[in-house]
Amino acid sequence: MLSIRNLSKNFGGVAALHRCSFEVKENSICGLIGPNGSGKTTLFNLITGIYKCDCGDVYLKGEELTHLKPHEVARRGVGRTFQITKVFTKMTALENLLVAASKTGREVEEKALELLDFVNLLELRDEYAGNLSFGQQKLLELARVLMLEPELLLLDEALAGINPTMKLRLLELIRHLQKQGKTFLIIEHDMKAIMPLCEKLVVLDHGEKIAEGLPEDIQRNERVMEAYFGAIKC
Amino acid sequence: MRRVIAALAAILLLLPFFASPYITALLLLIFMYITLAESWNILSGYTGYVSFGHVAFFGIGAYTAALLITQKAFPWILASLLGGIVAVLFAGVIGFICLRLRGPYFAIALLGLNEAIKVIATAWESLTRGGYGISLPPVPDLRSIYYAMLLSATAVVLLTYRLASSKFGLRFLAIREDEIGAEGIGINTTRYKHAAFILSSFFPGVVGGVYAYYLSYIEPESVFSVSITVKMIVMSMFGGAGTVLGPVIGAASLALVSELFWAKFPYLHQVMFGALIVAVVLFIPGGVVALLQERNILPRSRRV
């Protein structure tokens, strides 16, 4: 589905991402983990065309995404949420969804209401997004991106900063969407929360992929433990 | 609501037949400022790309019309419409370059652009007579000017109304709120910004032409004056940028106040506009419309 090949990005001499390659299988949930500053968000920005990569390629279902603009990547079926949500705070929850639709009309509105219901925000549809809690904004952002009917969803720290109930709800939603055929690449700090969800984990450290594999193997991988928990300790 | 609008339309249409020339002239200026402020609002209020050079379109329209009337004997209405079209062509080209810039860089670039055009209009004496300005034939009938300005104002307000309640307007607002977020949901922000830029340039060009004909004399300093841009901004923000009614309320009230009280003191006039913009930003960032919406006097709708 998604194929990352040799992707690199430097910021003024700092290698934010260095020769990173991996694959995300269709209809799977892949976790992308690694300590703070390891290049996870940078990778998302490269896939979605917000940053231009120094070298390497990104393919979606065999089609090259590498040099497309952000809105073109979105139209090709890659939906993305942001670490710090980018909902439109001065629009209502419903407007946030409608603005993402390429058409207008009754069907679009019905679809938007359905999605708001899906993320439990139907009652807040006329509330300004800025008045919603952080967790609700994350759910709204997910619903908004679903308006585009993406095949691949990139979620940046989807679970961070939201309360446990909301977390469970979100995990449930992700599983549900996977059953509908969607593919996920999820950045997450909380290894424990994400492990049961993922078929595969990719681990970044200082811009390099240091491990890739089944969650239980990653958990036992020494290099990962060192990078991950070593970093958290100090 | 419909009745109120119908009554207002009837009054405004009949007014020149019983009002004094002074009132007619005051109203036509108000319509002109409504047109200018609402046009600025389409770009800057909705997409958040603040233009400090919007008077350039007004000046381009004024010069286009003045030259067509004096040198090619065009009828003034046609000349004014062509003034709008030249402004649009200009915006189409300039937009490509300037809309790549974001935030303050865009604002400054347009300010510089207007100054550059003003210099060209001054220096190109063989065409524009430079600082001497251009004299036009006298206006036979104030009423026709009044109707031209009324029509322009009505058209741009209706355009904004249509925009505001369409997907287009919502997408402009998305760009204002978060451009990267907007691109992330598949919005081609370049295209939408360009569209807003072009839509916001036509009517200033038209009323620039009508204004040139009305004044019978133009020179670069008067039709490319930064103070006209400042008025567009202040009127729009005072009434409420990014709303349909805001610039109408702002332009009508400030043009009236400035004509009745401040015009007697030209320097104070500038100071008052400066002070007002500070006060608005500090105390009513959403403008009069947001204030009225908070008090439930106006409905919270994009159509307002």
Ligand SMILES: Nc1ncnc2c1ncn2[C@@H]1O[C@H](COP(=O)(O)OP(=O)(O)O)[C@@H](O)[C@H]1O
């Ligand atoms: N726009 C940028 N300009 C300069 N440096 C950046 C930029 N974006 C990210 N970086 C740097 O790249 C590295 C990786 O950052 P990031 O991808 O945000 O990490 P993560 O999401 O894994 O916490 C960091 O050292 C960060 O400072």
Ligand SMILES: [Mg+2]
């Ligand atoms: Mg990050």
